[in-house]
Amino acid sequence: MILMTNFFTMLKTVRGGTGGYDIFVSGPVVKRNREYSMPTRVNEVSSAFNDGPIYLHPDGKTMYFASEGFNSMGGYDIFMSKKKQGIWSAPINMGYPINTPYDDYFFAMTANGKYAYIASNRAGGKGGFDIYKVTFWGPEKKPALATQDYLLASIAKPIQDPELAGEVKVAASINLTVFKGITIDNLTRKPVEAMIDITDNATGKVIETFTTNSATGKFLISLNAGGNYGIAVRADGYLFHSENFDIPSGADYNMVNKTIELKNIKCGSKIALRNVFLIPVNRQSDLNLILNWTVW
Amino acid sequence: MRGSVNTTKDDISNNLSYNGTKMLYSVLNENGNYDIYEAFLKGADWTGSVNFSTNINLNQTTFCIV
Known part of the structure; x- marks a missing residue:
């Protein structure tokens, strides 16, 4: 099973190495194209038994994977690992009731981290593997009532339905925004393959560089909320497009949808540069770079 | 579920x-x-399960790859 995120990271289970299937990672040799490097085993999450399948959260830093090894309580269990400074942490068993002595795997989570789905062949299902919904309640809450009130309430009105409510507010904030969009020709409305640079305007650093889908013009990345970003779009035969945008903070999860209309290059075409920062140009190479983006 | x-x-x-x-x-x-099937969440229920066409579901095991 392979999982790819934004064409930037590939995680894969391959037989061999420490025993059974192991988890391998690969990244593009050059970010702008899709040529991937030779996969290397992620030793931190590879046990002496079968490891995988894998699920990489949209934040790109949290991996959920199934394994028969580590401290599994039986069969496959689901584990979590977080990447810090390029290194995956030691796996954490997700514990009961997500894991049981049966096989529990194929984890998938919503971007806001409130819900997840797993496949399990535990007792009580419809047969074979069934899909179960997991609701994360967040940090433990203090009871709103005193113990005596609880006792009285439980006697007066015993709980009949243990089913969880449909909407659950999780206290922990993830501050993740999914930024999705499409690059199209402004006249024909057809999709255009384009190269995009995303810059964090607070630091001035380019944080993402990628190419939109050649067939659909679509792209999708995840960004931290509460920032101001610049987007620069380039495509052969089209005017350079740039603008700034804010990702509001405060929400657990946002989705920003944007359509970028690219203008065909024609003599006399005009362009508005919306996120140009004036800096001293000391070198001829810098000047050439600016001139290359300018259509006279 | x-x-x-x-x-x-x-x-x-x-x-x-x-x-x-x-x-x-x-x-x-x-x-x-x-x-491979596709399902949609309507309220609290997953409904509308659709089997993908034979162009995707071949006469062999097919799993979703993202």
């Missing part, structure tokens, strides 16, 4: 849209292979 997704056969999934309203999942068919 509520809805019409789970069957008496193997049902597995690890493909979910970011907002959690669309799911791709695999179901064991009568030939012993897995077919």
